[in-house]
Structure formats: C-alpha cells, structure tokens
Amino acid sequence: MFNVDFFENNINNKWLIRQFELFRLNESFIAEKFVPRPDISIMFHFRDTPFILEDNEIQLEPFFATPILSKSLSLNLYGELDTFIVVCKPTVFSRIFDVNLSPVPKHGIALSENIFYPLWVALSKMNDIKERINYFTNFINSIQKTEYIPDAIDKLYDKIINNSTKNLLKDIIIDCPICQRTLERNFIKRTGVTPKMLMRIVRVDYLWTKINLEKAVDYQDLIFDGHYFDQAHLIKDFQSIIGETPGYFFNRNLNIIKMFSGRIEGRL
16 A cells, blocks of 8 residues: 655744655555656655666665756655655755755765754654654754745745746846856755756646646647747657656556655555
8 A cells, every 4th residue: 555645834834844745655566757846855764765766776765855856757665665755945955954955866965964863763753743743843943943034045946936937037037146157056056956947847847737737738828838939849848857748648647656746645
C-alpha cells in the first residue's frame, strides 16, 4: 500500500513553509517520475530510502534538502517507507540555514549534521503527524527568532512565482537593485536554478494545473496563457522539463506522478 497525505502550513510557519507531506509505503515497489516544482523540500526518511533511477541507481540519504530541479527524475520506492516532507520557500530556507542550493550530482543537498541529525532523531520517534509538524515549527522558530524580512532575492522569487504567466523576465527583474550577473549567481545559490529556469518551471506548473482543471489539451489556449511564442516553443519547453510532450503526458495515467510530485493525496 502506498499512501500520500498533505497538511497545510499555519500562521506560525507560513513565512517559510508551503505544506507538509507524509509518504507511507508498506512492502511494495513503485516507480514513476517526480515532476519539477517551483519550491524545495526537506526530506526526512525514517525507514527505507528511495532510489533515483538514472544511468546508475542513486540511493537517497535519510535527510537532505532538494533544490528546485530543472528536469524530471525517475524515482523507485520500495519496502517500508515513512517519509516526512517539509515543502519550503527556497530563498528563505537557504538564507536562514546558510545552505547553498546550487545543483549537485546526487540531486540532494547535504544538511548540517549538528543541526539536522538531532531533529531527524526526534522526528523519527513520533508517529503522529501533528506532533511532527508542531515539533518542526518550534524548531524553525527557534532558529529564526525574529520576524523574517525578505531580501532582494526573496522578492524576485515571489515576483517570478506570481507573474511568470503574465510578464517577460526582463520586465519582472527591471526593478531589482542588483546587477544581473550578481543576481543570477545569488539566485542559483538560493534556489538551485536561474531566474529564467524558474520562470519556465512556473509556466509548466501552471499549464499542468490548467489542463487538470479543464480536462483537455488546447494548444492555442496554452500558448496564450503560458506566454509562449508558438506551439513549438511550448512543446520544447514542456518536453525539456517533463521529458515527454504535452500530448503524450496528459493522455496517460498520472495518478502516481501527481502523488510523487505533491499534487494529490491518495492511496494505492
């Protein structure tokens, strides 16, 4: 049995956290894609750990942070899984914990053993999800004791998230008080991708949501809504991130992909 549950953040942790997720698997095997999303996750695996399937299998660590990915990954879940996931705003997380989210070959960012190992141990002893959420909330608020004040990178990230389907990148960054080279270098460290790549991911993410709601693929509507030049531009962008064309992707069973990618709760 594979079970995925989502839990919303609350007023005490929304400055950092978008949602919590709980993955549980009992003596089974599931393989599917994880689709890039415009946020990052802190992963806590308390039993078996998944594999990334590429040229060689890469077994994931018991705890780590994922940067924003520029393309989909194939994941292999097996055995007994008890995984607690904290979905975060990347620029905030990287800033308060002084973590460089620049991409690494293992697709995971190592976290401080001194800070996160005791947290992992404490969370591993809790079976109740609400207890884990409260414990993690108290933990981050003990790290950030004062009100979090967004900086220029935080503000740019928010602008891209909110305006990628309405504006061009040059219009979004026009008021940013940092030179473009410095901006891009710092943005990659704080998110794992360039501003342009994040914009592409946000657009694909928006199109996925739109098609799920409308239950149909209308390329002309998607070109207009996604701010693409033409159909070829849309398909090329989508395929480079998802690894499949929109027509193929949206005409196959997406239930497991949605569960892997934090889009639907479910049980298999």
